[in-house]
Amino acid sequence: MNILIKIAIRNIRRNFSTTLLNGAGISCTAILLLLIFSLSKGIETFIVQRNIQFETGALSIEFDKQLLRQENNELAIPLLKEIESKLKNDRNVAKYSYRVYPPNCILYHGENQIKVNPNGMQKSDLPLFQDMFKVLAGKLEDENKGEVLISDGISKELNIKVKDKITIMAQSVDGTINLEEYPVGGIFRYTSLANKYNVYMDYNKGMSLYNSKLPSKIIIQVRNLDNIEEAKKILKTEITSIQESLNIPPSYIKISSYLDGIGLAKSLSNINRYSMMSLAFFLLMISFVGIWSMQTENRILREKETGTMLSFGFSGRSVRTIYSIESIYMGSIYTAIGITVVILIVKSINLQGGVFLGEAASFAFGSSIINPILTVKDISITILLCLFYPLLATLISLIENKRNTIEYLKNK
Known part of the structure; x- marks a missing residue:
């Protein structure tokens, strides 16, 4: 051989x-x-x-606008405490985070304006953000000191640079108009038309802009995506029991899995x-x-x-x-x-x-x-x-x- x-x-x-x-x-x-x-x-x-990791979550809890209104503020704290308790004890849940999405927002810079989609996220979501997007200018820090992150699409259209001041006008949960000024802390490269006009900010800043006591959505990651339907069923049962104990109408809270919204x-x-x-x-x-x-x-x-x-x-x-x-x-x-x-x-x-x-x-x-x-x-x-x-x-x-x-x- x-x-x-x-x-x-x-x-x-x-x-x-x-x-x-x-x-x-x-x-x-x-x-x-x-x-x-x-x-x-x-x-x-x-x-x-x-x-799944950044945008939708494997599971999500979405609150109806009716529940976000100020007349329901007394329900916000006990509701969040009950939900957190259930999530912490749920063996299927790996982690969760809050998001807030103020609707009908317009960004102003000088004489220019553009319709944007603010996204208030917690500090725990920053690693996921860095995995999704490349920061082209500025720095992405854990403590963003009230700064916001805008896409390079917005930056180019309105000629906005890092450290510039922008103003965002938003419609609050009760329909009133809020105006908040923010320094631009960083510019990220947008990856699709879906996030070209997104503005990312600290969760508490987003809550203040929206004037809400409840987040728009709770994004949940599970330990095993193969058991997503079982995890959704268990979570739905737990949330239903909370709604019944607090006399919250069933239509005010929606439980979704990534399979419901990821068809496309x-x-x-x-x-x-x-x-x-x-x-x-x-x-x-x-x-x-x-x-x-x-x-x-x-x-x-x-x-x-x-x-x-x-x-x-x-x-x-x-x-x-x-x-x-x-x-x-x-x-x-x-x-x-x-x-x-x-x-x-x-x-x-x-x-x-x-x-x-x-x-x-x-x-x-x-x-x-x-x-x-x-x-x-x-x-x-x-x-x-x-x-x-x-x-x-x-x-x-x-x-x-x-x-x-x-x-x-x-x-x-």
């Missing part, structure tokens, strides 16, 4: 130009496959996982997955034909060499083994080169904050910025395919043209 391996390696080095051509095809296949897989995973992660995101994710799978399958078919053609051409060019080995007493099986070793050796080297190239590309893209695909891409992918993600599973699949295809092509090219030693030596 050692002699066969030595002959195979010698043949690879001796036929360098052919080896390089075949190897380039294998490397290109590995690169394209991994880029497709990594982009698909990145899109799916943003559409589903990040949206799931559809986009499925479309993306199947589209990428179709593209990968099409690429595999093309690459197989290409690799098979190159291996067949390589075998034809080396017919005299094959005949010489047979005349020296090598069996047909030994010859096939030599070609197979060449294929595996070459596939391993050039697949490794392809994987290395993709790792460098993905790292470079992520260091730059992702690939900006334009605003229109947010309708197709849920985000205009995509961060490709490489997984061990995708790398393993690519390695197997890039080793299997050349080997299969080599064996097929040898089997389909069985000729005797004399015919090989003639090298027609």
Whole structure:
């Protein structure tokens, strides 16, 4: 076996130009496959996982505007205490946070104005914010000292810079108008049209702007998404008992899971997955034909060499083994080169904050910025395919043209 391996390696080095051509095809296949897989995973992660973690929560408790009104303020403190107690003791709940979304808001800067969507979030949400968005200017600090974070979309439209003062006009829970002035603490890069006009601020500042004693929503993360329906059912039962004890109408509190509101995101994710799978399958078919053609051409060019080995007493099986070793050796080297190239590309893209695909891409992918993600599973699949295809092509090219030693030596 050692002699066969030595002959195979010698043949690879001796036929360098052919080896390089075949190897380039294998490397290109590995690169394209991994880029497709990594982009698909990145899109799916943003559409589903990040949206669940930051935007919707696995579960959420939403309070109706009627309950937020000032005449119901006496219910706010006991209601929140009861809900917190239930959440802390619920074995399905990993963590929760409050959000407040003052509606009908307008941001003023000098003579300019624009409609915005304020989002009051707690300090515990800052790590998630940093995972979702890249801060382009200013700093994202735990204690933001009343500062707000605006998107670069708003910054460009109204020519707002860090430390500028802005004024937000909001409609409170009772319909009165509130005007609050805030310094701009940072500018983040928006990822889709859905958050282009978002303004993030401290939760208490948002509550003051909205003039509410209750948050708009409680976002809840669960320990296991597979048990989301069971967790929702348990939570609904607990909240219903609280409503009954405080004489709160059932319609005033709504319990939702990410499955209720992520239909579009799931559809986009499925479309993306199947589209990428179709593209990968099409690429595999093309690459197989290409690799098979190159291996067949390589075998034809080396017919005299094959005949010489047979005349020296090598069996047909030994010859096939030599070609197979060449294929595996070459596939391993050039697949490794392809994987290395993709790792460098993905790292470079992520260091730059992702690939900006334009605003229109947010309708197709849920985000205009995509961060490709490489997984061990995708790398393993690519390695197997890039080793299997050349080997299969080599064996097929040898089997389909069985000729005797004399015919090989003639090298027609």
